[in-house]
Amino acid sequence: MSSHETRPCVPDLKKERLKCDFNVEELTNLIDGGKEKTALRRKLRSVISSESAYIDPIPPEYMSHEDQFSNELRKTCHTAMLMNKQNIDIKTLQLSKAYIGVLKDGDPLWVHYHVFIPSITGQSDPEQQKIWMEKIRTWKIFGTYAQTELGHGTFLRGLETTATYDRETREFILNSPTITATKWWPGGLGHTVNFAAVMAQLYVGGKCYGPHMFMVQLRDENTHESLPGVTLGEIGPRFGLNTNGNGFLRFDHYRIPRRNMLMKHAQVLEDGTYVKPSHSKLSYGTMVRVRVGIVRDTCIQLQQAVTIATRYSAVRHQSELIPGEPEPQILDYQTQQFKILPQISSVFALFFAANSVIDAYYSVTAQMDLGDMSLLPELHALSSGLKALSASDASRGVEICRLSCGGHGYLASSNFPRLYTQTTCAITYEGENTVLWLQVARYIIKSYRSAQNGNNLKHSVSYLSKQPRPVRGDLSNNGLLEAFKAAVFKLVSDTEGRIQRVCAKGQNYHMAWNQCSLQLLKCAEAHTRFYVCEQFVRKVEMAKGTENVKKILKNLCRLYLTHHVSVNSGDFLKSGSLSQNDIAVLEEEMCSLLEVLRPQAVSIVDAFDFDDGQLNSCLGCWDGDVYQRLYDEALKSPLNKTDVPEAYYKYLRPLMQVGLKSSL
Numbered sequence: 001m002s003s004h005e006t007r008p009c010v011p012d013l014k015k016e017r018l019k020c021d022f023n024v025e026e027l028t029n030l031i032d033g034g035k036e037k038t039a040l041r042r043k044l045r046s047v048i049s050s051e052s053a054y055i056d057p058i059p060p061e062y063m064s065h066e067d068q069f070s071n072e073l074r075k076t077c078h079t080a081m082l083m084n085k086q087n088i089d090i091k092t093l094q095l096s097k098a099y100i101g102v103l104k105d106g107d108p109l110w111v112h113y114h115v116f117i118p119s120i121t122g123q124s125d126p127e128q129q130k131i132w133m134e135k136i137r138t139w140k141i142f143g144t145y146a147q148t149e150l151g152h153g154t155f156l157r158g159l160e161t162t163a164t165y166d167r168e169t170r171e172f173i174l175n176s177p178t179i180t181a182t183k184w185w186p187g188g189l190g191h192t193v194n195f196a197a198v199m200a201q202l203y204v205g206g207k208c209y210g211p212h213m214f215m216v217q218l219r220d221e222n223t224h225e226s227l228p229g230v231t232l233g234e235i236g237p238r239f240g241l242n243t244n245g246n247g248f249l250r251f252d253h254y255r256i257p258r259r260n261m262l263m264k265h266a267q268v269l270e271d272g273t274y275v276k277p278s279h280s281k282l283s284y285g286t287m288v289r290v291r292v293g294i295v296r297d298t299c300i301q302l303q304q305a306v307t308i309a310t311r312y313s314a315v316r317h318q319s320e321l322i323p324g325e326p327e328p329q330i331l332d333y334q335t336q337q338f339k340i341l342p343q344i345s346s347v348f349a350l351f352f353a354a355n356s357v358i359d360a361y362y363s364v365t366a367q368m369d370l371g372d373m374s375l376l377p378e379l380h381a382l383s384s385g386l387k388a389l390s391a392s393d394a395s396r397g398v399e400i401c402r403l404s405c406g407g408h409g410y411l412a413s414s415n416f417p418r419l420y421t422q423t424t425c426a427i428t429y430e431g432e433n434t435v436l437w438l439q440v441a442r443y444i445i446k447s448y449r450s451a452q453n454g455n456n457l458k459h460s461v462s463y464l465s466k467q468p469r470p471v472r473g474d475l476s477n478n479g480l481l482e483a484f485k486a487a488v489f490k491l492v493s494d495t496e497g498r499i500q501r502v503c504a505k506g507q508n509y510h511m512a513w514n515q516c517s518l519q520l521l522k523c524a525e526a527h528t529r530f531y532v533c534e535q536f537v538r539k540v541e542m543a544k545g546t547e548n549v550k551k552i553l554k555n556l557c558r559l560y561l562t563h564h565v566s567v568n569s570g571d572f573l574k575s576g577s578l579s580q581n582d583i584a585v586l587e588e589e590m591c592s593l594l595e596v597l598r599p600q601a602v603s604i605v606d607a608f609d610f611d612d613g614q615l616n617s618c619l620g621c622w623d624g625d626v627y628q629r630l631y632d633e634a635l636k637s638p639l640n641k642t643d644v645p646e647a648y649y650k651y652l653r654p655l656m657q658v659g660l661k662s663s664l
């Protein structure tokens with residue numbers, strides 16, 4: 001039973017919480033990664049929530065662009081100070097969910113912590129790390145990751161910023177030769193950071209060696225003024241995340257010492273000798289790491305959205321289910337359950353997938369540190385696929401949750417607009433999704449061809465070694481996983497065959513690839529979906545705990561499988577791995593799972609254990625007092641300060657006084 005049950009809430013939510021048939025705390029512990037982690041998160045949360053510095057003076061929606069930025073910078077700097085004072089590692093805070101809700105619409109130091117620091121630790125040699133990390137630790141250096149330019153974000157070989165080695169002075173000269181070479185987007189670049197890890201084309205002795213990373217000071221450490229040869233600014237309001245301080249940067253023949261090239265993997269020696277890395281894509285390592293982290297971040301954003309939608313759906317009553325009877329909770333409508341419960345199952349699918357890709361990341365990078373690069377392509381494909389799938393599933397999920405709350409979901413005070421802009425931008429940043437899907441497809445097609453040539457495949461693509469033969473009519477979890485394999489195999493073999501046919505007609509391979517790219521996208525998504533399903537099934541099989549928690553996990557897993565079979569039924573039918581009758585049986589099972597899970601829905605989202613401050617939503621509060629909160633929040637609008645606004649006297653009254661001249 002829920003440990004929160006005694007806290008006051010509206011009768012609808014009380015009734016829901018009384019239906020709970022599992023240990024909510026146990027599920028919370030599972031999601032946190034153990035009892036100790038739950039305790040640590042709550043301890044951190046109590047530190048955070050007792051800080052008056054985190055209270056916004058007015059709702060940020062009513063602040064100017066400048067004030068919003070300043071307010072969030074104030075809070076993020078306060079956090080650094082606070083963690084220092086409390087002797088808490090800031091990374092521990094950020095990796096627990098405790099910090100959620102403090103920063104409302106971005107964090108000017110997010111890229112510093114999550115992209116810049118990993119670049120320094122992952123791309124510089126031990127001596128460089130020692131110097132820079134000490135300055136980072138003592139807050140002398142705040143940095144960003146400056147890669148994207150006005151002209152190119154995706155195609156890194158097309159970047160135009162140059163870093164030319166001057167053997168005489170032993171310096172690199174950074175230059176932005178064109179307008180399109182302007183660095184554009186890096187978080188915090190505008191007015192926050194004083195350093196950047198800059199991706200630039202390395203030139204030595206007139207030869208281009210491709211994109212490499214450089215540590216570049218941009219602002220004076222004392223005055224914070226931009227240094228001569230550096231032009232900086234902010235890029236203006238965005239769709240969301242308006243306080244991330246995204247900026248632009250131009251170099252005018254700006255000189256940095258030779259040792260400011262990040263030299264863990266490649267080096268330029270004093271005499272200009274270029275020492276190449278053991279793998280040409282090692283300088284892209286930061287992106288792999290950040291993509292892995294995005295799976296977890298988007299999962300947490302979806303947790304917030306489903307918590308809001310589920311609680312609201314238990315409180316909201318609308319229409320009649322049975323004529324003449326009282327209006328039911330909207331959660332009783334099957335269509336509403338179908339909006340929300342698959343999103344809850346998605347949270348768990350992403351949660352298990354995030355854990356497995358994080359494990360894979362650490363084991364592959366440990367192997368790479370010993371010089372074995374063989375698993376890098378697998379890690380690249382896995383991290384790219386899971387980043388793309390998690391960002392698009394979470395973003396779609398948040399939007400479905402918003403829609404499930406009707407009109408009130410459209411209010412800023414529901415917090416859906418912010419959750420949506422946070423998840424949808426993850427589709428774009430750190431590798432645009434389509435582009436990443438095509439990277440996954442490249443790996444799958446290459447693997448499939450290798451198998452066709454008699455080689456044995458390993459890891460996530462091993463099932464492409466030979467045609468899977470699922471047992472007809474086996475609709476168990478393992479049976480469905482076999483059906484998935486067969487469906488993906490068919491998609492991949494058909495697509496590869498089509499590429500070959502297009503080539504046979506005289507088209508070159510690259511054009512054939514482009515002509516088949518819609519199918520390639522499908523292959524990539526289906527392969528990654530299969531991976532997520534497999535992880536879900538295996539992790540639930542291995543889960544320890546009480547029977548009732550295991551039952552919840554099993555039902556959610558089954559809902560995830562049946563839902564995705566239903567959505568992609570055409571692929572299963574085409575491959576012959578499932579029959580029409582199988583699909584019908586599974587869809588019926590999916591509907592009964594909605595009914596089975598519905599009474600537990602509120603308690604499952606309670607287990608995500610967000611407090612009201614974190615959800616920041618009138619619709620998702622613990623006590624369900626939705627209508628009073630909506631009303632109170634509306635009263636905060638500056639327009640409500642006066643009965644008759646200034647704009648009436650300026651515009652509406654003169655118009656009303658003139659009146660219509662004719663009766664047109």
Ligand SMILES: CCCCC/C=C\C/C=C\C/C=C\CCC(=O)SCCNC(=O)CCNC(=O)[C@H](O)C(C)(C)COP(=O)(O)OP(=O)(O)OC[C@H]1O[C@@H](n2cnc3c(N)ncnc32)[C@H](O)[C@@H]1OP(=O)(O)O
Pocket residue numbers: 103104105106107110111115145147148153154155156157187241244281284285287288376377380422429430431432435439442443446
């Ligand atoms: C309320 C509080 C909220 C707080 C804030 C919340 C959120 C945060 C907000 C903002 C976001 C923050 C950060 C975002 C940071 C960024 O976006 S940084 C910029 C990221 N940019 C990208 O990701 C660029 C995408 N492009 C690429 O990754 C590559 O260029 C490419 C498209 C993959 C292709 O590269 P290219 O050099 O052209 O390679 P090519 O196509 O020639 O392929 C060669 C082979 O290399 C393989 N490969 C490519 N990448 C990698 C890699 N990373 N690792 C390993 N291998 C790689 C590729 O598959 C090819 O292999 P083959 O064997 O030849 O097939």
Ligand SMILES: Cc1cc2nc3c(=O)[nH]c(=O)nc-3n(C[C@H](O)[C@H](O)[C@H](O)COP(=O)(O)OP(=O)(O)OC[C@H]3O[C@@H](n4cnc5c(N)ncnc54)[C@H](O)[C@@H]3O)c2cc1C
Pocket residue numbers: 111115144145146147148151152153154155184185186187241246425428429430431432433434435438
């Ligand atoms: C909120 C936010 C924060 C960011 N933070 C940073 C940061 O801190 N540092 C940084 O360096 N960058 C940052 N970026 C930039 C981000 O990484 C890029 O925007 C992203 O990688 C996409 O690149 P692009 O903008 O050039 O898009 P484009 O590549 O121009 O994409 C436009 C369209 O073209 C399509 N397309 C492009 N190439 C192909 C292809 N090969 N095949 C098929 N279709 C293709 C895409 O699918 C897309 O539909 C940020 C962006 C955002 C939105």
